[in-house]
Amino acid sequence: MDTEPTNLIIPKAKNFSFVDTIRCISMIGIVIEHCGVVPPNHYTSQFQNIFESCILQSFKFSTIAFFLIGGFLINHKFDEYTPFQYLRNRFKKTIGPWLFWICILIMLSVLDRFIAHARGSVMGLIGSNFFLYFYETFVHLVLISPYWFILNFLICITILLLFKKYLYNLWFGLVLALFSLFYSVNIYQGWIATTHTTAIFGFVFYLWLGVYFNEYYDKVMAIIKATSWFKIILLAVVTFCIAVGESTYLNSIGIEDAYNTLRFSNIIYSLIMFVLLLKVGSLNWLQRNLRPRETTFGIYLIHVVIIGRGLPLIFQPLKLNFLEFSVWLNTAILLFRFLVTYGVSFFLTKAIGKTKMKWMVGN
Numbered sequence: 001m002d003t004e005p006t007n008l009i010i011p012k013a014k015n016f017s018f019v020d021t022i023r024c025i026s027m028i029g030i031v032i033e034h035c036g037v038v039p040p041n042h043y044t045s046q047f048q049n050i051f052e053s054c055i056l057q058s059f060k061f062s063t064i065a066f067f068l069i070g071g072f073l074i075n076h077k078f079d080e081y082t083p084f085q086y087l088r089n090r091f092k093k094t095i096g097p098w099l100f101w102i103c104i105l106i107m108l109s110v111l112d113r114f115i116a117h118a119r120g121s122v123m124g125l126i127g128s129n130f131f132l133y134f135y136e137t138f139v140h141l142v143l144i145s146p147y148w149f150i151l152n153f154l155i156c157i158t159i160l161l162l163f164k165k166y167l168y169n170l171w172f173g174l175v176l177a178l179f180s181l182f183y184s185v186n187i188y189q190g191w192i193a194t195t196h197t198t199a200i201f202g203f204v205f206y207l208w209l210g211v212y213f214n215e216y217y218d219k220v221m222a223i224i225k226a227t228s229w230f231k232i233i234l235l236a237v238v239t240f241c242i243a244v245g246e247s248t249y250l251n252s253i254g255i256e257d258a259y260n261t262l263r264f265s266n267i268i269y270s271l272i273m274f275v276l277l278l279k280v281g282s283l284n285w286l287q288r289n290l291r292p293r294e295t296t297f298g299i300y301l302i303h304v305v306i307i308g309r310g311l312p313l314i315f316q317p318l319k320l321n322f323l324e325f326s327v328w329l330n331t332a333i334l335l336f337r338f339l340v341t342y343g344v345s346f347f348l349t350k351a352i353g354k355t356k357m358k359w360m361v362g363n
Helices: 018-033 046-058 062-080 083-118 130-143 148-162 170-189 204-215 217-226 229-252 264-280 284-290 292-318 327-353
Strands: none
Touching: 018 062, 018 264, 018 284, 018 292, 018 327, 046 229, 046 327, 062 083, 062 148, 062 204, 062 264, 083 130, 083 148, 083 292, 130 148, 148 204, 170 204, 170 264, 204 217, 217 264, 229 264, 284 292, 292 327
8 A cells, every 4th residue: 555645736826915905006096086176177277287187197097997806806706606696695795885874974964954954054855855855865876976886886797797608708808898988989979978877888898807817817917027117117107198188188178077987098097007006916014004805895985975974074164265276285185185084984994894783894
C-alpha cells in the first residue's frame, strides 16, 4: 500500500480586494456629486464655469464604475442560483432598506411641513390632501431622486437574468452598448427627456461589462499590468479634458443636462478611470478605515436623507444666496457639505450595523 501523502493541487484563490476600494471611491464620488449648491454654468466668467466643470467631472466616473463593479460581483452568483432565487434574495436585501429610508424621508418632509405650518406658513397640498402629497412625494423620490438608481440597478440585473444564456455573447454586449449610445446621442437630439429616469436601459451595458470582465479577469488584468502607468494616466487626463470640453460645449448650446453621465466622452473617461483604479489595486488603509463592504449601501441610502433634510437645518437659517458667491466659495461649501453628509452617513451606518436593526443598511 502506498503510504506516501498525496499532494493535492489547490487552486489559488483570486484576490478581489480591489473591489472594495473601487466601491468606496465610487461612493465618495456619488456623494460629492449630490452635494452641489448651484446649477451648472451660471457664472458670468467663462473661467469659473470651466473650473466648475472640472470639479463636477472629476468624480463623474463614479456611477458607471459602480455598475461595472456591481456586474463583476454578481457574475459567479448567476451560476450559484437560479434567476428566481437570485432575484428573490437581491430584492429581499435591497428593497426593504430602500423602502424604509424612502418612508423616513417622506415622514421628515411631512414633519417639516407641519412645523412650518405651526410657524404660520401655508400647508399647501399636504393640508388639503395628505394621501396625494404622500403619493407624489413617493413617486418623486423613486423616479427623480438618487434612490432611482437602486431600482434601476435591480432592473438591469433582471434584464441580464432574462437573457442569461447570451450573457457571454459579444453580440449581446454590442446590443446593450447601442442602447447606451442611444442616450449619448439623445443628449444632443432630444428625442426623449434626458433625465436619468428615462435612461432605464442606459446602464445595463456597464453591468454586463462587469460580468464579462469577471469571466475574463486574468486576461484583462494581464493587459492592465503590462500597460505602463504613464499611458493609463495620460489617457485619464486626456479623456478628462475631452469630457470637460464636451460639457462646456453642451452648456454653450443651451443643453440643460450638460453633465449627463451617459455623455460619450464621460463613458470613455469612466472606463479609463476604472482601468486606472484596477491598476491602483487595493488601498488597505481606505478599506480598513472606511469599511466599504459594510457601509457602502447604508451610506447611499442615508446620504439622500442627510442632503434632503439634514443640510437645510444648517444652511437655511444662514439665508445664504449661493448664486452670488464665487466658484471658489461654492466649491468650499460643496466640500463642507460632502464632509458632513458622508461623515454622518458613515457613522450612522456603522452604528446601525451594530444593532439588530442592521437590515436597515443592507447588512
